[in-house]
Amino acid sequence: MKYIVVTGGVLSGLGKGITTSSIGKILISAGLKVIPIKIDPYINCDAGTMNPYQHGEVFVLNDGGEVDLDLGNYERFMDIDMNKDNNITTGKVYLNVIERERKGEYLGETVQIIPHITSEIKSLIKKVGTKSGADIILIEVGGTVGDIESMPFLEALRELKLEVGEDNILFIHTTLVPVVGPVGEQKTKPTQHSVKELRSIGITPNIIIARGSSELTENTKKKISLFCEVPVNNIISAPDLKTVYELPLVFQKQNLYEIIKNKLRLVSSEPNLQEWYKFVERLNSPKNEIRIAMVGKYSALKDSYISYSEALNHCSAETSTKIIVDMISAEQFEKGKDPATILEKYDGIIIPGGFGNRGIEGKIKAITYARESKKPFLGVCLGFQLAVIEYSRNLLKLDNANSTEFNESTPYPVVTLLPEQKNVSIKGASMRLGSSKVLIKEGTKAHEIYSSNVCYERHRHRYEINPDYIPQLEEKGFIFSGTDEEKIRMEIAELKNHPFFICTQFHPELKSRVMKPAPVLYSFVKACLKKE
DSSP, X not given: OEEEEEEEOSXXXXXXXXXXXXXXXXXXXXXXXXXXXXXXXXXXXSSTTOOHHHHOOOEEOTTOOEEXXXXXXXXXXXXXXXXXXXXXXXXXXXXXXXXXXXXXXXXXXXXXXXXXXXXXXXXXXXXXXXXXXXXXXXXXXXXXXXXXXXXXXXXXXXXXXXXXXXXXXXXXXXXXXXXXXXXXXXXXXXHHHHHHHHHHHTOOOSEEEEEESSOOOXXXXXXXXXXXXXXXXXXXXXXXXXXXXXXXXXXXXXXXXXXXXXXXTOOOOOOOOHHHHHHHHHHHSOSEEEEEEEEESOTTXXXXXXXXXXXXXXXXXXXXXXXXXXXXXXXXXXXXXXXXXXXXXXXXXXXXXXXXXXXXXXXXXXXXXXXXXXXXXXXXXXXXXXXXXXXXXXXXXXXXXXXXXXXTTOSSEEEEEOGGGTTOOOOTTOSEEEEEEEEEOTTSHHHHHHTSSEEXXXXXXXXXXXXXXXXXXXXXXXXXXXXXXXXXXXXEEEETTSSSEEEESSOGGGGXXXXXXXXXXXXXXXXXXXXX
């Protein structure tokens, strides 16, 4: 088994996740089986309880794992399904070691970071590789070199190099090469210091991937090579691009695969990125243009909704459409702003998932506008629940109808806590999570979208539509076109006399892939183009 380790230096946010995803795509296109692992040095056991403003979107896997958003990039680029074992956190590692110590499994030893914590890290990495049967384990180490939190992980990877041998492990270091001054000089000092820090730990990178606004000059490459002891041909440029999906093609032009192949002595065919190239061409050459309003509460950080953005990119390429997505704060509609004055210029409206009562009434006003104006509308998870609340208030005339999440004493609890959630006290990994079967009714818009009676989609929620109100809602034209297997939980809703008004309790954006856009979002985009 071969290992490729991607580390980062200088600062966070350089795009290690996209770099890792792009490398994985190239390797897979060469016929190799690749399994990625994301190491997150934070002490949380998983990303489930983290605020999107601090860490970006929580990505949900088929098995219910709540993980870092980079695993979403891995799935989209590599077209693979992963599980919670593919995300290793400090909290997960220490919890395993402490539980083992409490059981007396260390037989009286003093439990220490070396060897016990580092051995656990290596064990978790090898477990993923063995279980997957992969040719290559592709490991991204979160954070930057020099962070206290990441030190045990880097030490474990240094030890791993000793165990598996030089021919079986390769280190790639991503750094920043800023351009400073009026003459636009590329500065290499940040890279030099970052590599020096890495080497002080006992790891010398085999490849350096340099992020910057433009391609590296030959002089810059030579300077980095000289000071960092990395061959000049192994200094790879990662300039700003029109779309992140271009990066595998940029890497391939610089012979990154050949460098990896020679170092690890891989036996494989040459990478075939022809279909990927066509996808990027379509994405960069749109024939149409639409504007979509994303009405949410985390509008200040785009990473909070990254899966929506990427799923819409997939739809963009498939429909040859430039899709402009504007993040709209719902709170302005609670302060007296008329939704029509903001939303009328958009071709479609999305209300994404979320938690908490901030901005809720503003989102409900946006839904009222979408319903009455016949504007294409997609409500996801919380957006689905709010559409039920809006319809109950305005069509069923159930004044103050609400979710018990926002008002426990509401006279009309049209949305309420899942029965199995009522006695839950631990928040982490306790929601309804992961992929579940959805039954779709024939003769509905949902059935037309999926062309099937069944689909499997991913969930992340605690609250559900109250079954007591379903007959009243359906009698007034609110159609529940998808349910769970027991036909108790409502999964999809739609309005008959509306061009496109679809709501899903599940998150369709999480399974969207390059060249295989999520069916619900794809249909929504076509409706915005007025092609449905």
